[in-house]
Amino acid sequence: MAEQKVKKGKDVWSLVTLAVFALYAVFLIYPLFILLKQAVYVDGHFTMSAFKEFFSKSYNVNTIFNSLKVTITTTVISLAIGIPLAYFYQMYEIKGKSVLQVLVILCSMSAPFIGAYSWIVLLGRNGIISKFILKLTGIQIGSIYGFKGIVLVLSLQLFPLVFLYLCGALKNIDNSLLEASENMGCSGAKRFFKVVIPLCMPTIIAATLLVFMRAFADFGTPLLIGEGYRTFPVVIYDAYFAETGSNHTFGAAVSVIAIAITAVIFLIQRYINNRHRFTMNAMHSIERKEIHGVKAVLVNFYCWFVVFLSFLPQIYVIYSSFQKTSGKLFVKGYSLDSYKFAFSHLKKAIPNTFLIGLGALAFVIVLAILIAYLVVRRSNAANKVIDTISMIPYIIPGSVVGIALILAFNKKPIMLTGTATIMIIALIIRRIPYTIRSSVATLQQIPMSIEEAAISLGSSKLKTFFQITVPMMGNGIMSGAILSWVTIITELSTAIILYNLNTITLTLAVYTYVSRGNYGIAAAYATILTMSTIISLLVYMKATGNKEVAL
Amino acid sequence: MSVNIKIRDAVKKYGNNTIISDLSLDIKEGEFFTLLGPSGCGKTTLLRMIAGFNSIEGGDFYFSEKRINDMDPVKRNIGMVFQNYAIFPNMTVEKNVAFGLKNRKLPKEEIKAKTDQFLKLMKIEEYRDRMPERLSGGQQQRVALARALAITPDVLLMDEPLSNLDAKLRVEMRTVIKEIQNSIGITCVYVTHDQEEAMAVSDRIAVMNHGDIQQIGTPKILYQRPANLFVATFIGRTNVINAELKVKNGKTMLALPGYEVEMNNILKDEAKDRKVIASIRPEELVVNKDATEGIKATVDDAVFLGLNTHYFVHFENGEKAEIIQESLIDSIIEKGTEIYLGVKTEKINVFDEEGNKNLVEGVLNDYDVYRNGDK
Numbered sequence: 001m002a003e004q005k006v007k008k009g010k011d012v013w014s015l016v017t018l019a020v021f022a023l024y025a026v027f028l029i030y031p032l033f034i035l036l037k038q039a040v041y042v043d044g045h046f047t048m049s050a051f052k053e054f055f056s057k058s059y060n061v062n063t064i065f066n067s068l069k070v071t072i073t074t075t076v077i078s079l080a081i082g083i084p085l086a087y088f089y090q091m092y093e094i095k096g097k098s099v100l101q102v103l104v105i106l107c108s109m110s111a112p113f114i115g116a117y118s119w120i121v122l123l124g125r126n127g128i129i130s131k132f133i134l135k136l137t138g139i140q141i142g143s144i145y146g147f148k149g150i151v152l153v154l155s156l157q158l159f160p161l162v163f164l165y166l167c168g169a170l171k172n173i174d175n176s177l178l179e180a181s182e183n184m185g186c187s188g189a190k191r192f193f194k195v196v197i198p199l200c201m202p203t204i205i206a207a208t209l210l211v212f213m214r215a216f217a218d219f220g221t222p223l224l225i226g227e228g229y230r231t232f233p234v235v236i237y238d239a240y241f242a243e244t245g246s247n248h249t250f251g252a253a254v255s256v257i258a259i260a261i262t263a264v265i266f267l268i269q270r271y272i273n274n275r276h277r278f279t280m281n282a283m284h285s286i287e288r289k290e291i292h293g294v295k296a297v298l299v300n301f302y303c304w305f306v307v308f309l310s311f312l313p314q315i316y317v318i319y320s321s322f323q324k325t326s327g328k329l330f331v332k333g334y335s336l337d338s339y340k341f342a343f344s345h346l347k348k349a350i351p352n353t354f355l356i357g358l359g360a361l362a363f364v365i366v367l368a369i370l371i372a373y374l375v376v377r378r379s380n381a382a383n384k385v386i387d388t389i390s391m392i393p394y395i396i397p398g399s400v401v402g403i404a405l406i407l408a409f410n411k412k413p414i415m416l417t418g419t420a421t422i423m424i425i426a427l428i429i430r431r432i433p434y435t436i437r438s439s440v441a442t443l444q445q446i447p448m449s450i451e452e453a454a455i456s457l458g459s460s461k462l463k464t465f466f467q468i469t470v471p472m473m474g475n476g477i478m479s480g481a482i483l484s485w486v487t488i489i490t491e492l493s494t495a496i497i498l499y500n501l502n503t504i505t506l507t508l509a510v511y512t513y514v515s516r517g518n519y520g521i522a523a524a525y526a527t528i529l530t531m532s533t534i535i536s537l538l539v540y541m542k543a544t545g546n547k548e549v550a551l
Numbered sequence: 552m553s554v555n556i557k558i559r560d561a562v563k564k565y566g567n568n569t570i571i572s573d574l575s576l577d578i579k580e581g582e583f584f585t586l587l588g589p590s591g592c593g594k595t596t597l598l599r600m601i602a603g604f605n606s607i608e609g610g611d612f613y614f615s616e617k618r619i620n621d622m623d624p625v626k627r628n629i630g631m632v633f634q635n636y637a638i639f640p641n642m643t644v645e646k647n648v649a650f651g652l653k654n655r656k657l658p659k660e661e662i663k664a665k666t667d668q669f670l671k672l673m674k675i676e677e678y679r680d681r682m683p684e685r686l687s688g689g690q691q692q693r694v695a696l697a698r699a700l701a702i703t704p705d706v707l708l709m710d711e712p713l714s715n716l717d718a719k720l721r722v723e724m725r726t727v728i729k730e731i732q733n734s735i736g737i738t739c740v741y742v743t744h745d746q747e748e749a750m751a752v753s754d755r756i757a758v759m760n761h762g763d764i765q766q767i768g769t770p771k772i773l774y775q776r777p778a779n780l781f782v783a784t785f786i787g788r789t790n791v792i793n794a795e796l797k798v799k800n801g802k803t804m805l806a807l808p809g810y811e812v813e814m815n816n817i818l819k820d821e822a823k824d825r826k827v828i829a830s831i832r833p834e835e836l837v838v839n840k841d842a843t844e845g846i847k848a849t850v851d852d853a854v855f856l857g858l859n860t861h862y863f864v865h866f867e868n869g870e871k872a873e874i875i876q877e878s879l880i881d882s883i884i885e886k887g888t889e890i891y892l893g894v895k896t897e898k899i900n901v902f903d904e905e906g907n908k909n910l911v912e913g914v915l916n917d918y919d920v921y922r923n924g925d926k
Contacts, residue, residue, distance in 0.1 A: 452604050453637040455624045457651030457702060471641045 012462060016370050017382050023367075024389050027425055031408035032392075035400070038407060039252035050253035060235070060254075064261070067216060067232040070150050074215040075208055077155040081306050082162025083204070087192060088299050089163070090170040092291045095300050100307055102537065107310040108160030109486040109533050111507050113220030114526050115153045117514050118313030119144060120225060121320070149225035154218060156310040158211045165210070169203035170196070175284045201276045209269040216262060217397035220492050220511065232258050233399050233493065240403055240497070252407075255400040262395040314530055321523035328517045338524035345521075346509050350528065353505040356420055357488045360427035364435050364484055365477060367428070369470065372439035377448075394433040401429055402497030418500050426494045431484045442476030443469070482540040486533050506532070553738045554614040554705045555580040556601065562609030563596050563762075570596050571762040574610070575921035578740060579754075583732050585741040587749040588759035589785070594742045595710055597759075601740060602708050603627055614705060630699030630737075632709040636691045638683040644694050645670065645679040651702035669697040672731065689720045696728070700735065707732070707739045713748060725752050746786050750774070755917070758782050767917035775898070778916040780906030783830040790836070790872040794829040796901070796910075798822055805829060805901060808866045810846045812896050814911075821903075821910040830900045833861070833875035837893035838884065845891030848872065850884050864890070 040046055054060045085104075094100060122129045123144045130141050144152060173196070181187070181195045197204070219233030226234070236258065239251030291299060324333040371390055374383040393401065405426055409416035416422040446469065454464040470477075492507050499508050506529040513522035556578040563571040571593045578584045586594035599605040601612060603624030612619050619627055639647050648669055652662040670676045673693040683691060692712060699707060712728070713721045729752045732739050743749050749756050750770035758765045758773065758781070766778035777783035784791065795806040796817070803822045804811045807829060839845050848864040851871075860883060862874040874892070884890065901910045 447633075447635055447637060449633040449635060449637040450639060452602070452624070453631065453633060453698075454639070454650070455604075456602060456627075456629055456631040457698065458625050458654035459650070460625060463654070468639060468641075472639075474641070 013374065013378050017374055017378075017386065020367070020371055020374070020386055021382070024386070026414075027405075028389065028392060028429060031401075031404035032396075034408045035252050035255055035404040038249060039256045042249055050249045051257070053250060054253055054257065063230045063232055063235050064257075066147075066229060068261075070147065070154070070222070070231060071212055071215040073151050074154040074158060075211045077151065078159040078162050078211045079204070079208060081155065082159035082207070083166055083197075083200075085159070085303055085306060086163045086166030086170060087196065088303055090167055090286055091289060092296075092299055093288045094303050097288075100303060102534075103307050103311050104160045104163050105537060106314065106530065106533060107157070107307070108164065109490055110157070110314055110526075110530065111220065111490045111492050111510065112153060112157045112218050113224055113492065113511060113514065114317060115157050115313040116149070116221045116224040117519070117522070118316045119149065119153055121519070122312070122316060145225055145227040146229040149227075150222050150229065150231070153221050153225060154215050156313075157221075158214055159306070160310060161210055161214070162207045165203050165207040166200060169200040171285050173199050173286055175286050178286060202273060202278070205269060205273050205276060209266065212265060213262060213394065216258075216265075217399070217493060219397075219399055224514070232261075233397055236397070236399050236403070237497075248407075251403065255397075255403060258397050258400060259395065262397065266391075266395045314526075317523045317526045318530065320519065321527040323520060323523075325520035328519070330520060338520040341521050342509075342524040342528065346504055346525075348502065349504050349506050349509045349525070352420070352503055353489050353507075353529075353532070356423050356427065356503065356505060357485060359420075360424045360431065360488050361481060361485050363424070363428050364431050364488075365481055368432060368435035368439045368480075369473065369477065371432075371436050372443050372473075373465065373469070375436075375440055376443045377451075390436050391433055393429045398430055398491070398493030399497055401426055402494040405429075406497065417498070418503070420503050423495060423498050423503050423505075426498055427488050427491060430491060430494055431488055434487075435480050435484050438476060438480035439473065442473045442480075446472050478540070478543075482536065485536055489532060489536075490529065553580045553736060555582075556706065556738065556740070557613040558597075558601075558610065559613075560610035561597070561600060561607065561612065563593070563600060563605065564608045569762070571600075574762070574764060576757065576764070576767075578738060580738055581736045583729070583739045583741065583752055583754045585743060585749045585753040585756045586759055587743060587746060587756050587785075590744055592759040593762040594744075594759050596762075598708055598710055598740060598742045601706070602629055602631055628702070628705045630702060630704035630707045632692075632695045632699050632707070632712045634711040634714055636695040636712075636715075638686075638691055638694055638698075640683050642683075643679065644675060644681050644683065644686070647683070647694055648697045648701050651698060655702065665701050669701045672700075673697040673727075688716050689724060692716065692724055693727075696731065700731070700737075705738065707737050709739070709741045711743055712741075713743070714745075721748065722751075728752060750786075757918070758785060760785075764918045768915055772915050776909065776911065776914045777830070777900060778909055778914055778918075780828060780830065780902045783900055783902070783909075787832060788873065789830045789832045792829045792831060792870065792872070794827050794901070796822065796825050796827050798824060805896075807846050807894065808868050808870065810844070810892075810894075812894050814896055814901065816897065816912045817901065817910050818912055821908075826904045827910065828902045828904065828906050830902060831872075831894060832898070833873045835895045835898045836872065836874045837895065838862070838874060838876055839891045839893050840884070842891045842893070845893050848890055848892055850886055850888045850890060852886060853883050855883060864892075 039050055040048065042049065088094065089097065089100070119127075121127055123141065124130065125143075127144075133139060133141055143149075177195065177199065178191065181191050186194055217233055219231070219237055222229060222231045222234050223237075232254070236251055236254050239247050239254060320330065321338050322334045322336070323330045323338075324335045325331065325338060371386060375387045375390075396404075405422055406417055408414075409422060416425070450472065451464050451468060454468045455461065459467065489505070490507050492511060495505060495508055496511060499505070504512070506525055509525045510522050510529065513519070513525065556576070558574065558576040561571055561574040561576075562569065574597065586597060588594045596605055600607050603619070603622065607620050614627070639650065642650065645666060649662050649666045652665055657665075667676075670679055673696055675690060675693045675697060678686060678690060678694075683694065686694065695712070709728070713724055716724060725748055728741075732752075741749075741752060750773075753770060755767060755769055756773055757767045760781050766773060766782045768778075773782060773786045777786060780791070783789050792807060794808075796814075797804045797806055797811070803814045803817045805814045805827070836846075846866060848866050850862055850864050852863040854861040854863070855878060858878060859875045860878045862876065862884065863871065864874060865871045872892075899911075902908060903910060
């Protein structure tokens with residue numbers, strides 16, 4: 001009897017392992033295999049011609065350097081802005097700190113291309129600020145198109161992620177560590193570099209990778225503000241969807257190269273990370289100090305200035321959504337016409353956003369909890385493989401995920417192209433590595449003895465999982481879920497490849513109208529999207545009583 | 552319903568690493584039994600094997616006559632108290648205590664009654680609606696105990712339950728634990744690395760080192776007649792002094808540095824000329840200020856601790872020793888004073904050269920029965 005029970009418990013989780021394997025095989029491994037096949041298989045022959053074609057033209061090879069240049073510059077700037085911001089935010093009483101934090105979160109959650117087009121309007125050739133500066137000082141500010149523009153937009157978009165990551169790490173530093181270092185004569189800036197930064201190193205490395213991957217894979221921004229500064233994702237997109245003849249084999253080959261580059265970066269990060277690994281758990285978190293005088297002014301100015309810069313595009317978008325338009329042009333005066341148009345056209349965009357988003361979110365949460373449990377509590381060979389597979393989407397640019405899915409599911413037996421299902425699958429694949437990571441981290445912090453206590457008190461393994469483990473993971477899952485939710489509804493790079501008129505979402509609607517030059521309508525959709533994000537955040541904060549969102 | 556626990560030839564391996572090999576043990580019904588040893592000695596591993604949280608690579612475990620090797624932890628009917636208490640942070644005190652009862656699908660009234668009973672017993676009734684994070688360490692400890700006992704387990708297992716408490720609370724809680732165990736009469740297996748704590752609560756103690764049991768006995772036996780040098784040094788404090796046994800005119804003499812004493816409790820077979828290790832506890836050395844005979848020593852330091860005064864001395868050969876004397880009025884011996892030390896020969900222990908065997912009569916080691924293959 002007793003033995004049967006043990007085996008039964010094992011069976012449940014072995015079945016979960018099998019199911020997870022099957023899902024990954026069908027929806028991730030198989031599409032990637034098809035993609036690889038297309039890159040090297042033409043008319044039934046193995047060939048490396050697409051790769052040769054790519055590397056034979058400096059025009060193509062340059063896009064690698066362009067992408068790397070943009071990505072590295074963006075990453076460095078994001079860290080340089082984000083780390084001090086997080087440090088000030090956690091160490092000192094900043095004026096209006098809760099508003100500041102909500103703004104930072106909102107900045108991190110808007111789609112980068114919205115920032116791109118706002119900055120064009122603000123700082124471009126006929127930009128509002130450019131003209132203002134010209135009038136005031138007679139100075140013509142330089143072009144923001146191309147490299148500079150991409151870096152500007154992406155840095156302002158991505159430093160909030162660094163901020164959120166670092167805030168989490170700083171909260172884990174025990175106040176006594178700082179007091180101890182002060183005691184030993186290390187304080188102020190010296191302590192920041194000698195103690196705080198090294199303590200946050202694992203998180204800084206993680207944030208670096210995240211920013212790197214986002215910047216590398218982003219393609220809305222270079223498309224809008226790049227003006228001929230071609231980066232990798234643009235090349236992939238063009239190969240598949242260019243109006244002048246698409247070349248799928250070439251596109252697949254470029255995708256494979258992109259994955260190879262991100263994989264290398266990922267492995268480097270992993271190697272560095274393994275050498276910096278340690279865990280922290282604060283018994284007494286750092287308490288914010290009051291600051292006065294010049295220091296207070298400087299610190300407050302820095303924090304609010306960078307956040308203002310980052311939030312400026314959104315303010316402008318909201319403002320311009322209320323401007324009167326005539327055709328595609330803004331004219332004097334204000335009206336709600338843009339909203340009227342937005343609500344009467346693409347009626348499906350709003351419900352789609354929520355249906356597809358919530359559908360994906362539900363799957364992401366359930367799968368992430370199950371996988372985290374397998375990885376942490378049932379560590380065996382099979383589950384270690386799952387752990388590794390689950391990280392694959394992390395290194396695959398969104399557009400590549402989209403293309404792989406189209407290639408795999410555009411014919412029977414599984415015909416999914418053009419359905420909401422394929423959008424949901426794509427979003428799950430894109431988002432799940434992050435949620436798994438945060439679930440794993442949460443689960444690792446729950447001592448095994450809590451589960452053992454439940455079992456020794458007669459609770460079955462499954463019951464223990466649902467009654468003890470899942471509720472204890474609750475907070476971690478919730479804060480992960482809200483971020484997943486917002487990234488899901490603002491996702492562009494995968495969705496743009498998979499959508500059609502029936503599955504269009506708000507983000508796609510914004511992009512569609514931006515690319516058509518209908519800025520007023522785009523602004524209206526973008527404002528609706530921003531409002532949805534704000535409401536989601538407020539609901540989350542209200543529901544959990546949690547004032548701070550962690551990544 | 553208490554049980555006795557029988558363990559035969561237990562083996563625990565992690566990969567190719569053998570943590571415990573061929574360990575046997577009998578714990579009597581209703582006994583308070585402690586596994587004591589330094590960290591890494593395998594005591595917690597053994598406890599978790601009994602609990603069912605560690606796999607068993609060899610041997611047999613019985614609760615009374617029932618073999619439990621392959622029994623699901625859920626079915627073993629054990630109460631367990633963890634080092635970090637493992638209180639469910641998402642449940643109130645009352646729900647924590649009722650958790651095990653609910654899993655048994657008892658009638659509501661019974662759950663309520665039992666929960667109340669143990670909340671009262673552990674004196675935590677007033678906190679019943681509190682969340683665990685708002686409890687002090689001692690209170691959490693009481694919740695953990697109440698929770699473990701509420702299910703009327705056959706065995707209560709405790710894994711260093713007091714190590715997270717401050718010194719004063721530790722002393723208070725160990726009295727509570729002992730009292731509760733006495734009143735319920737449950738078989739209890741307790742793990743600790745604190746020998747004083749072990750002696751305070753236990754009926755019998757198994758001293759472990761490197762995955763092996765060194766000696767099983769009552770606290771008194773372990774302290775007074777340790778089976779080997781490890782036990783002598785681990786239980787209480789002792790001065791380890793290299794010495795020699797000499798048989799002269801039918802008398803067995805122990806040659807300490809500069810001083811010979813007659814021993815009349817050395818095992819007959821062991822009494823011969825040989826190098827030995829003498830284990831002399833600080834209170835077994837007698838300061839003889841006016842004597843001219845004894846171990847000659849110089850006082851390095853004197854520490855007055857109220858009831859007793861500790862003297863730190865060194866012998867002529869440079870070896871150091873500690874002496875405890877009852878404090879007297881006006882009698883602290885100044886630093887630098889030369890003194891002669893007498894020895895309470897009936898109390899001290901003498902080990903063979905390797906420290907593996909006590910040569911003095913009266914050593915009782917309940918573990919010997921398993922060593923001799925007589926199982």
